[in-house]
Amino acid sequence: MKRKTATPxxxxxxxxxxxxxxxxxxxxxxxxxxxxxxxYECPYCGEADAIIKEIQERLGDQLCFAFRNFPLTTxxxxxEHAAEAAEAAGGQNRxxxxxxxxxxxxxxxxxxxxxxxxAEAGLDISHWINDMEAGTYLARVQEDLKSGTRSGVDxxxxxxxxxxxxxxxxxxxxxxxxxxxxxxxxx
Numbered sequence: 001m002k003r004k005t006a007t008p009x010x011x012x013x014x015x016x017x018x019x020x021x022x023x024x025x026x027x028x029x030x031x032x033x034x035x036x037x038x039x040y041e042c043p044y045c046g047e048a049d050a051i052i053k054e055i056q057e058r059l060g061d062q063l064c065f066a067f068r069n070f071p072l073t074t075x076x077x078x079x080e081h082a083a084e085a086a087e088a089a090g091g092q093n094r095x096x097x098x099x100x101x102x103x104x105x106x107x108x109x110x111x112x113x114x115x116x117x118x119a120e121a122g123l124d125i126s127h128w129i130n131d132m133e134a135g136t137y138l139a140r141v142q143e144d145l146k147s148g149t150r151s152g153v154d155x156x157x158x159x160x161x162x163x164x165x166x167x168x169x170x171x172x173x174x175x176x177x178x179x180x181x182x183x184x185x186x187x
Contacts, residue, residue, distance in 0.1 A: 012152035012165035021140075022066045023095045025056065030064040032182045035160040037068045037148040040083060040102040041076035041109055048157040049103040051172050059179065067099065069144040070156050078109035080141060085114045087137035088128050089121055097121040 014035055018024065036052065038045040056063055069087070071079035082102050089098030101117040102109065118128045131137060148158065152165060159166040159175070162182045168174045 014160040014163045014165075015150040016147035017163075018064075018066055022068070023090060023099070024064060024066045025096065026064040027061055028064055030062055032059065032062055032179050033064045033066070033160075033162050034179065035066045035068060037070035037144070037151075037153045037156060037158040039070055039072045039076055039079045039156045040086070041079040041106060042072065042156045043106065045157045046103050046106045048170050051170060051175060054172055055176055055179065058176065063179070068148060069141045070148045070153055070158065071141065071145065072156060080138075081111070081132075082109045082114065083141040083144075084132060084135070084137045085118065085128075087140050088131040089118065089123055091131060091137065092123050092127065094121045094123055098123075 018028065018033065018035070034052070034055075036048065038048065052065060056065055069083040071083050073080050086095055086098045086102060089095050098117060098121045101121060105113065105117065114132075115125070115129070119125055151160065157170060159170060161178055166175070166178050168178055
């Protein structure tokens with residue numbers, strides 16, 4: 001689902017600051033922080049994932065990127081379970097490996113496919129299966145969803161740059177331009 005654009009005067013801010021529980025790439029003290037709320041089954045999030053990787057390559061250590069789950073379960077029946085699968089992989093320090101596999105295979109997120117991705121990510125499969133069957137990481141996924149909702153997220157992908165909601169496009173040029181402003185201020 002393409003995210004709805006909020007009115008610019010809402011002043012939406014990221015309610016939950018980054019903590020050690022977040023999945024982060026890049027230095028936490030970077031001058032630019034980009035937080036994304038996304039759904040693994042959302043095709044727009046899949047497009048955004050590839051763009052974020054390009055931006056990370058371009059900005060290097062100037063960017064701290066954090067990913068948070070925002071499964072849109074009414075539209076995407078596999079999104080929540082895929083998010084749990086990524087979090088269970090994170091429990092084995094393999095979050096980003098599973099994250100990438102999920103976005104690379106958005107059209108196949110049923111339980112059988114998730115198990116294949118877990119193996120491909122190099123996880124301890126029996127431990128991962130136990131976590132999935134027990135719903136060990138469901139609360140974590142729901143925490144992300146609640147923090148997104150409290151921050152004004154109503155669709156995916158949704159971005160926050162240095163704590164402020166990004167209302168513009170998320171194509172490479174638009175997102176890079178929005179990220180350039182905090183970089184200029186940091187210099």
